[in-house]
Amino acid sequence: MADLFGNDPSQQAKASAAPREDAPLADRLRPRTLDEVIGQEHLTGPQGAIGRMVAAGKLSSMVLWGPPGTGKTSTARLLADAVGMRFISVSAVFSGVADLKKAFAEADKMAGVGQKTLLFVDEIHRFNRAQQDGFLPFVERGTVTLVGATTENPSFELNAALLSRAQVLILNRLDAAALEKLLARAEELEGPLPLDDAARDALIGSADGDGRFLLNQAETLYNAQINTPLDPAGLGTFLQRRVSVYDKDRDGHYNLISALHKSLRGSDPQAALYYMARMLVAGEEPLYVLRRLVRFASEDVGLADPQALIQCLAAKDAYEFLGSPEGELAIVQACLYLATAPKSNTAYAAQKSAWKSARETGSLLPPQNILNAPTKLMKDVGYGKGYAYDHDTEEGFSGDNYWPKEMEPQTYYTPVERGFERKVKERIAYWEKLRAERKDA
Template identity: 60%
Template structure:
């Protein structure tokens, strides 16, 4: 049932005074009244269970205002939020709280609620077995929605009604989705991990869930492009181009026709060979770049457009690769004090197998021409 009902039951079973406010409609003045009343009651030896709905709407200062009253014991705080409390609530408040997550009701619980509705009405729902299963599915794990659907079904004439008629005549529970809240981040995480886990069916399901919930398809297109670069990488170089093409197709067609292009990209990315080797290589290169930001390039690869620069050795000894055998001179292009680094380690999956073979061949040539040995000295 509802969060408020749970809080009321806790207060009743604990012998506490129940007080309820909503963070949407309450401010400092309302909080002060609640705290003053709770303090006065506490002096008589009785505590107050304060239920705060949408507690994440309070700012940090307001959330901090609960702490002294919680520490004296005058207030037992029960807060409800649809956001992730790790991000929406102060650390000090969280450290004094126990976090309980309310999960959707399972099928057995929904059917039990339908039976209670029948007992309360004194008659059976005018549905057949398939229709009863359809009612439970339409509730989507929401007990209040199940009771509302049962009430609406009891008002239908005739029967027994099946799934098709119930679907046409009753309102299905609205999808739970907040484009800026916890559901948004949870579902995009599910989509990303389904693609990374090479499951096209799950990827299509989560993509459909987000689109039906009203997510901006352009956001989904950007995330698919990121997946192509981060999780597929050079194991399939076509993946990034296909993801970009899916975004451009959506921009051309819009919804709903353009949604199919996003679905195509999601399925392709899920089935593509996976490699984060380039992602890891670039992070390692970024770390070195931060630590050695002051090191200049080696003099032999710097241009020397003036006589003074030539006299200082700029460009001296540079070998033009196109003039070398195999168009490869084997010279070092890292700062002299840094030495050669090996960041990129291709996998043996997909196209990266070919990339690895190319790198091994170039490493052998570099060693033969006086550079670092083929084993990649200075790897990182």
């Protein structure tokens, strides 16, 4: 009798057992051996981490990290078969603490008769921190070999203690060649797809690296019993295009905003526009994108082009005035302006340096000559005495010392020879020349 995990405690069934004839196409095409896993040869091949562990006959706990439809579950099942381990699968979506305790108790019992257990935890990132900690003693004792699967960055979603006991293995998004192999396997089983060559390429492109999605779409085509091959336009009207994989509070969000920021910094307007489009098309809040553009205008353009900040704030106003989709053109304009503007991070660097000095010398009093003296007592003790009013000089520059007497003058801001900052640099050099001349006089 099977337990709540779908496992037979008395005699573990093979993880790669043949599926039912009426099972979905993706299940019927699941690989039966690790050699049949498509697109992950860097892990499953003879020189890969999984290939080496299987060859040695001993598995370490691991976390399989990769996009949907890349073979994480299939790989875990086949690992158990490859080394003769008992396979138990739980899902963090449906399982709780009681389920895990039952799984660990069964694993302890089977260990007593010499049968090791591979515990596969799907979507392991959905377990909270306390539940993740619950795995640790059983992994350390060797009660189970843990294989977790996640689509999220383990650095953010998994406890450091758990990560220190498990090797993170990254599964690749399936490329066009890998997806073509999947379609070829489907056609060996079900016959040719009703598609011309261009539509076939379009179907592969629509999968966005997800093998399961591709096979589900292929199954829809088979079930429709289409007699005349479809062209791309016909395919587009028949199938709904896959929704972009983009969780606004998870890894995809941070990956794309990082790609946008670095494309802007690298002065590539085409790539910047692509990544911004990816975010907005997938449903990102336009005002979030605008906030990042405003930040970029100060951090990476700065005084090399002071208009950059004004452009971004104007784009925010335009978007709030027009809304979507009309207002999104203003966001595009701001993005292109930033990508093509001269770049300087000197304001950003100056801020960090000045903040550091402020923390280290925050109690020093400014020199008395630049302090206001609103009372007679303050005048009597020297506040404001000897202040040089810059506008009274011929150059509008007194060259006075504005630093606390216990502190040497510092240089936080060093403009670059780009854009507007070239002029700023000339002004600072002129003032430094005047200051030196008056000091020597």
